Amino acid sequence: MHICTNEIIISLMKKGSENTMKDIALELGLSSSTVSRALQDHPHISQETKIKVNEAANRLGYSYNAVAASLRNSKSNTIGLIIPRISKYYQSTVITAIQNKLHEHKYNLMICQSNESPELEKELVNALYASRVEGLIVSSTLNTTDFTHFDVFSRSNRPLVFFDRVPKNYPAHRIQGDDYHGANMATDHLLAQGCRKIAFIGGPLFCNLYRERYEGYTDALKARNLVPDASMAFFHDLTKENALLSCEKLFSGKKDSWPDAVFCCNDTAALAVTSYAKKRKMDIPGQLKVTGYSNDPLTEIITPTITSVEQYPSEVGAQAAGMIMNLIQQKLKPGKNFISVTIAVDLVKRDSTDK
Template structure:
């Protein structure tokens, strides 16, 4: 064997003076091959540095045993929790996962998804990027009958399995909590309204105001991509209003933190003068001072469910699209507990 070339089953067979078919069966754990023979073959395979040609095998079997997962931002606790839950189920079922992030960029998401399609993933689990507005790169999965599961940020126009949380109820609960704490002018820093998660959170906010007889003031709602910098820009804009707010419901914890730091630096007391609630329960929200009230989402459970759905579709070929709605939890901390701090 040429030392520069990859060892093959024929090299193993030559070494042991047996047939290549016996080697192949042994490496595939065929019950017709004795345990003693399997161990001999494996030992030689290891010594030669043999690597199975998984790609060739996948092409023959028309199955890669690989699931693609695309998230907007891996460094967000919610998305990393979803990945962890999906990988947990996939690994136990004998699947590998390929993970990538779009950085909330539509162009990058399109390239990633096209690459996963070309590399023949058996199915795709995805939460779309903030910028994504066209969906042909995802519709091809439906056209080719490749399982597709959306989570969190979903596309209503593509009929497939979807897993979301009750964002409307989350938005309502946050706003009601702030009202119960005695805040009178509650602003909302919302995400882009093309995404249903953010429009649902905003609608929950509006409904809570309505139920409590509070006028909905459009000047108190600022829509953005919810970056840290945009959180500061938004709160500056709000505080310049003739009648500024005394509380903010932020669309995520990142903007809640940046808004809180800005207000605190301005000498505004949190929560005595101003209440803040975020969304997603990022780990930092518990350890900053004051700690940030927020909405917790069951990310790990969402990932597990997404993997279960896609594996079922891969293995049964059944397509019965469903939308699963998981509950959220309001976690009350220092940033909004005005009555407890007085």
């Protein structure tokens, strides 16, 4: 057993750079081929040599250079991820699931935030491509309508998987929550609770999420022979501020024109509606019922707790990572067939809809 202090290790290192396999080889009078194979536990190398090599590697403070291996093998063991923001509950949960799954396969994840900017998104795609990530997982910007900047990946057969915010007419694999069903369930629940004037607060309809949720919402109304009221549907960035503005419009006229429920496409908006209603002394759920989307822990903290749609983000992340790994390992043959996985959602009923 050798005991090395830092000083000894430093003195054994060449000035200004790392020791390489070559240095180990030199030290032992071997070739670097042998060292490489020994470190990989290759069967053609004797036990004796392997032990000597590993010992020398420790002694010299050798560290494997993944960059060199990456170049030689055309294999970076890295996956790229582009996402608008990492700070939301849903997003960060998906990321964590992806990372854990990839780690099982000894893959790294390079996470980039597009900050909702299509230009930055494009730049990041190219940067990740240049870094030779082996696959790319994306939730696109709200404003990405042109997806051609992802062509580099599809063109070179490098796996490309979209989740959550997926393109409409772009050939790629995708993992989505069942947005139609989620919205449909939530709306139907409100109807079952007796609501008849249900407002809708969502994002722009060119984004798949809101398009499908809006459909789920309108279909639920139609199923009960109700006509969706366009003056009660709002489409904008789902920030607190925007949601409050929509509230102003919803609750401006005479009291009997007010909605008796609001279906919100995220929890931020649902929260804003709830606090608006509280401020105006409206009773929730008595006078107004509210539902959110994503089942952010926030929904259990506010009074009243808010009914929301659970999207199982961990499952989404695990599926996305799993799909990328399968594509890389060619368990799924690349080609013109694209897989679309839909993750089931559940309605979590809480106080804001009287359960």
